[in-house]
């Protein structure tokens with residue numbers, strides 16, 4: 001069976017979503033590859049949006065052709081790294097990427113779809129991130145960030161999303177810390193900066209000291225399900241079970257052992273994994289709500 005024919009059917013995706021809902025999952029992030037390439041993505045997103053907070057990532061290349069399919073989701077994140085068209089296309093490795101992403105943001109917004117922009121912070125754009133953030137948030141467009149990272153064992157993970165590239169590696173840790181400080185300050189009056197203060201503090205500490213103030217919560221606060229329904233703690237780790245067998249082993253000693261093993265792992269700095277780790281558990285969840293509420297109150301001048 002090749003990898004395409006092994007892709008889950010629509011009904012199996014829904015069955016998998018039911019299982020995640022019953023296990024208490026609150027949020028689903030659809031990312032790629034590009035999930036929008038599926039013909040049935042509208043049906044899947046409609047179904048997922050009934051039970052979860054849903055986010056979809058796109059680089060702007062497909063969202064424009066899937067507007068109706070995206071109407072039910074909570075947040076569409078368009079990947080864009082800089083306001084400089086040529087530089088963005090170089091970073092993305094695709095001619096016309098900047099133009100398509102900007103158009104997607106504009107059209108989705110006009111269509112009333114909750115769209116935001118998601119730059120990957122790297123050494124290539126770190127000095128532009130504050131201006132980039134101002135540009136979009138002044139236009140009422142939320143900004144969420146990724147941090148340049150790469151897969152430490154690309155061949156052994158569930159799938160691969162980041163390659164090592166020395167040009168992108170952040171060498172100016174002091175600048176990254178300054179970006180975190182500036183975003184924390186801006187958040188006091190800007191409700192469109194979606195990264196939380198707790199996450200920014202963790203990144204700042206990492207940038208200045210190389211130390212983590214969090215433990216990875218893979219397989220506790222987040223997990224990854226690939227297009228074939230295989231579950232892993234994160235995309236860098238090998239799949240451990242089919243989604244359909246997950247309830248059977250969820251409370252097993254094997255899962256506990258892996259949770260413990262991953263909590264000591266320090267092999268990646270993907271920002272989404274940092275976010276779900278620093279906001280683990282009920283207190284972490286509440287701190288997200290307080291973070292968002294604080295921004296809205298500041299915005300309303302209360």
Ligand code: SF4
Nearest residue numbers: 216234236265267268
């Ligand atoms: S730190 Fe966590 S998310 Fe990153 S590779 Fe290790 S287990 Fe996966």
